[in-house]
Ligand SMILES: CSC[C@H]1O[C@@H](n2cnc3c(O)ncnc32)[C@H](O)[C@@H]1O
C-alpha cells in the first residue's frame with residue numbers, strides 16, 4: 338500500500354533541531370520510504386492533499402496507565418497517598434479484565450485523537466491492553482506492573498505473567514515489552530533485585546515510578562537510609578535500559594546517578610501538580626544531559642491523556658517556577674514529546690521523527706484552525722497553542738487509523754457506552770452533571 342502526503346508542511350529533523358518545510362512524504366507498507374522526491378517505482382494507492390496541513394511525528398506518551406481511563410474524575414483533589422491507597426487501590430481490587438480492556442480502548446481513542454501514536458503503559462491485567470493495541474493499530478510498550486517483597490509467591494507470579502503476556506504478542510511488531518516494578522514503596526529491595534536480574538536475563542528494559550512525592554522520599558529514607566534513586570541504583574534497576582517516571586523530589590546527586598546510568602526520565606507535569614507533588618527539575622535535568630521525555634500518567638490523576646495539553650504545561654511551568662522564560666523552549670519541548678520518547682523506549686530507529694526508513698507514525702493537523710493561525714512559527718504553535726483538536730488524520734505503522742477525526746479501528750460509541758456502564762456498575766457514578 339503506497340500513501341503519499343503531497344505538498345505538505347512537515348516538521349523534519351535537521352541536525353539536533355526540527356524545522357518546518359513543505360515537502361512530499363512517501364509511505365510504503367509500514368515505513369516512510371522517501372521525503373521530497375518520489376522514489377523509482379513508487380505507486381500511490383492514496384494521495385493525501387497537504388494543502389493547509391502540517392505533518393508531525395506522532396507524539397510519544399512515555400508514562401501512562403491506559404486502563405485507568407475508566408477512573409477519570411472519580412478521585413480528585415486528594416493527596417497522593419490518599420488518592421493511591423485510599424481511593425484508586427479499592428477500585429482496582431474490584432475491576433475485571435474486561436473493565437481494563439475498555440479503559441485501554443478509551444485511552445487509545447483519546448490519545449489517537451490528540452496526535453499520540455505510541456505510548457508506554459504500566460498495567461496489571463495482562464492481555465487486555467495488548468488486545469486493545471492490536472485492534473486499534475496503535476504502537477505501545479507494555480509493562481506488567483510488579484509489586485512484591487522478597488521472593489514471595491505473588492511477586493513471582495506477576496513476573497511470570499509479564500513473560501506470558503510478552504510471548505503471546507510475538508505476532509505484533511507494534512508491541513514491545515518491559516518490566517514495571519511499581520515503586521520503591523511497593524517493591525522491597527530484595528524484590529527489586531530479583532526484577533533487575535530478570536530484566537537483565539531476558540533483555541528487557543525497566544519502567545518504574547521514582548521520587549514522585551515527599552512522602553515517598555520520607556518512607557524510603559526511614560526504611561533504607563537513602564533516596565529512592567539511590568535505592569534503585571543499589572538494587573540494579575539501572576543496569577538495564579531504564580525509564581523513571583516522575584523524579585520530582587530529586588537532588589543534584591540523584592541527577593548525577595540518572596545521567597551516569599543513562600536513565601530516561603519521564604516528566605508528568607499535570608499529574609504532579611494535580612496530586613500536589615510539585616514540579617520536576619526539568620531544566621536542571623536537561624542541563625545535565627539526561628534524556629527527558631513526556632507522559633500524561635493515567636486519566637485518574639491528570640485527568641486527560643492529551644499530550645498537547647501536557648506539552649503546553651511542560652513548556653510553560655518551568656518558565657514560571659524558575660522565573661526564566663528561556664526554560665524549556667518550544668523546540669526543546671517538541672523534541673521531548675517526540676524523539677526523546679522514542680529514545681527512552683528503545684525505538685529511536687523506528688519512530689519519533691519523520692525520516693526515510695522509519696515507521697510511518699504521523700499525525701496530520703489542520704492549519705486552518707484558530708489555534709494554528711497565523712502560521713508564523715508552527716513549532717511554537719504546537720507547543721503553546723495547539724490543543725489536539727487540530728489533529729485530523731493519524732497514520733501508524735503506515736496504516737491510516739484516524740481520518741477526518743473518525744477513529745477507523747475501534748467502535749468509538751461502543752467504547753463510550755461500555756466505560757459509562759462500568760462506572761454505574763461500580764457505583765462510582767456521582768450523577769454530578
Ligand atoms: C502495578 S500497575 C500500576 C499501578 O500504578 C498505580 N499508579 C497510577 N498512577 C500512579 C502514580 O502517579 N504513582 C504511583 N502509582 C500510580 C496504579 O494505580 C496501579 O496500581
Ligand SMILES: [Zn+2]
Pocket residue numbers: 400401402546582634635
Ligand atoms: Zn504512573
